[in-house]
Amino acid sequence: MDNQKADIGFIGLAVMGQNLVQNIASKGFSVAVYNRTAAITREYIETVDSENISPAYSLSDLCNSIKSPKRIMLMVKAGEAVDEVIDQLLPNLHKGDALLDMGNSNYKDTQRRTHQLTEKGILYSGVGVSGGEEGALNGPSIMFGGSKELFTEVEALIKSISAMDFQGAATLTYVGPDGAGHYAKMVHNGIEYAMMQAISEAYFLLRDVFHKDPSEIAAVFANLNEGPLNSYLIQITADVLNKRDDLTEGFLIDKILDVAEQKGTGSWVSISALENGTALNILTEAVFARSLSADKQTRIKLAELSTKNELEKNSRDKNLPDDKQLHKLVEDSLLVSFYLAFIQGFHLLAKAEAENNWQINLSELTRIWQGGCIIRAELLKDLKRYTETKAVLIENEELFKMINGKIPSLRELALMATSHALPLPVMQNSLLYFDSMINPNLPTNLIQGLRDYFGAHTYKRTDREGIFHTNWDDQN
Ligand SMILES: NC(=O)c1ccc[n+]([C@@H]2O[C@H](COP(=O)([O-])OP(=O)(O)OC[C@H]3O[C@@H](n4cnc5c(N)ncnc54)[C@H](OP(=O)(O)O)[C@@H]3O)[C@@H](O)[C@H]2O)c1
Incomplete structure (x- = not known):
């Protein structure tokens, strides 16, 4: 039954993931967690002792144990690991499900993944999370990129886990589409x-x-x-x-x-x-x-x-x-x-x-x-x-x-x-x-002269509009 299912899924229980999950669970959200190495999941579940955190030992179990549409956060090593996890997850996802990459992915990878997943009807977000281990546990600064629709939907959850600015407001913002959040990070x-x-x-x-x-x-x-x-x-x-x-x-x-x-x-x-x-x-x-x-x-x-x-x-x-x-x-x-x-x-x-x-x-x-x-x-x-x-x-x-x-x-x-x-x-x-x-006259005029000398790259003048080329061999 859906109401017994977890609010979100979470993949990746290294230092950042473990702390972020604890943060989310402490705000009253239920999280189903999965880590590639099962022993880490087992050990984590034994140590955290929270009724809001439940283990999954396969990606299909994870997907079956969360509410639909599925919202799954990834906190795995940046790079190929993210692609591998996405590929393994895809058979278990349906249109309208969403993935949120919370790691330090390269923004170009995020742009590519956004494009690929959007074509399949999956919402995708690249979320920049800063604050290290302590921030993940007690409140990080969160740079949300990607689907605005997804942002609006998960805003309450993400707001609750973030830190506070000098005025006491949540340190969370929607940065922009596709790779913008990861670029800001x-x-x-x-x-x-x-x-x-x-x-x-x-x-x-x-x-x-x-x-x-x-x-x-x-x-x-x-x-x-x-x-x-x-x-x-x-x-x-x-x-x-x-x-x-x-x-x-x-x-x-x-x-x-x-x-x-x-x-x-x-x-x-x-x-x-x-x-x-x-x-x-x-x-x-x-x-x-x-x-x-x-x-x-x-x-x-x-x-x-x-x-x-x-x-x-x-x-x-x-x-x-x-x-x-x-x-x-x-x-x-x-x-x-x-x-x-x-x-x-x-x-x-x-x-x-x-x-x-x-x-x-x-x-x-x-x-x-x-x-x-x-x-x-x-x-x-x-x-x-x-x-x-x-x-x-x-x-x-x-x-x-x-x-x-x-x-x-x-x-x-x-x-x-x-x-x-x-x-x-x-x-x-x-x-x-x-x-x-603060220097209005840098020596780059000489570079332009040299470029034009050996490569006819042309230059602009200070005293008139246009593009110029000089025959430098001509000593006149
Ligand atoms: N550490 C920080 O202070 C910090 C701060 C902000 C953001 N970040 C970012 O947050 C993310 C997580 O960082 P982290 O330091 O906690 O961990 P990490 O060392 O970057 O990554 C380890 C995690 O990735 C998993 N993983 C690696 N390759 C995998 C694969 N092919 N398939 C599935 N899972 C795989 C590992 O699973 P196994 O246990 O099975 O190996 C483990 O859960 C990274 O993107 C990192 O750059 C880190």
Whole structure:
């Protein structure tokens, strides 16, 4: 009987799935769960002890145990696994049933799957979920993409499991059709990469130029969290730095290998920017910083060959700012880097939105990222205001003036880092982006001349309309 059946089906009981299911069940919805490896389902059912969660050990059992039309959430590894699960599910689905991919799928895959499933009469949604394990359990930020009809129908459920913004409203929004939700999540993750990299660069400077120990640096971050940088990432940075090692003496951070891993979304956001011709150097450098970190052995070898130590010795302790000045330098530089990372991310979103006809509401994203997700930050309050008044964020005068006022600090910090051979890819690229954007005469005129010289690519002139080509061999 249908009323004894579960409200929804859920596939994928790894860390995100287990927590999300608990969240859904705690809001009074009944969930039938399935995981490819049955032992995980069994163990989960034994530990959660909720009458709203029931196990299924095959996909047909799962489909038989949920109400019709079927609403099934997928939280499996992004990529081929999603296609495999969809293929296995299809024989059990009928017109009007719906699949919601809650994982970090590539938006192009989501577009393809939407197309394929819509043709079969199945509703499909790509839903961006941010907040990691804790967010999944207590309330993530949810970027819903795909079928609007499905959104309206499941809105109450999804609203109940999401976090809250600064005003107490649910951190859920309908982003747009097909891949829009996953695209927004991808950009969110790109911004997250940049913020984390900028934070690690501030730590790097405090550690290697100012020779502070982890607890001193943690105190700096705890202090920064009291001001305009107040955010989840700054807050947990203080916790990570303060953590003592339980295997040996000292701080855990000093024992962690400096090789950072990455999954798909960081590189996808950069690929998307390259494809649609949007400058995204800040977010992309954060991805490259992780790739570069993997070359540990080469870095060790080249450090011995280089004159880096001499450079450090020569510049050591020369005219270094006191703690109060340092606090301002770091605060301003992080703020500029954070704001510019959002600006670049939003610029990319605006471009993608226009190309795909998505009609993404950027202001809504600044609202739903205020709670539940990894990039939640006080500055989103300001950004929300700015996105409401001007589509091209960097052209917002108030925002621009605020960033402009903090640029001298970033410039000073970048110079200091350069003189100590300290690479700060995100901070230095923030400065590079800003300096490029405020320069009305870039040297790209020469590039155009060179292109026309060897490839007859033509160029435009500054003093008249039209397309021109020059015979460069002719010395007159
Ligand atoms: N971890 C995070 O903080 C986070 C945050 C936001 C979003 N996400 C996204 O959420 C999704 C789930 O993430 P996760 O970290 O919980 O798990 P995950 O490691 O990405 O994926 C593991 C899950 O996928 C299942 N799976 C893998 N290949 C499969 C296949 N061919 N057929 C059926 N099931 C298959 C696994 O089943 P078995 O147990 O049988 O192997 C397991 O349930 C991913 O898309 C991830 O990118 C993760």
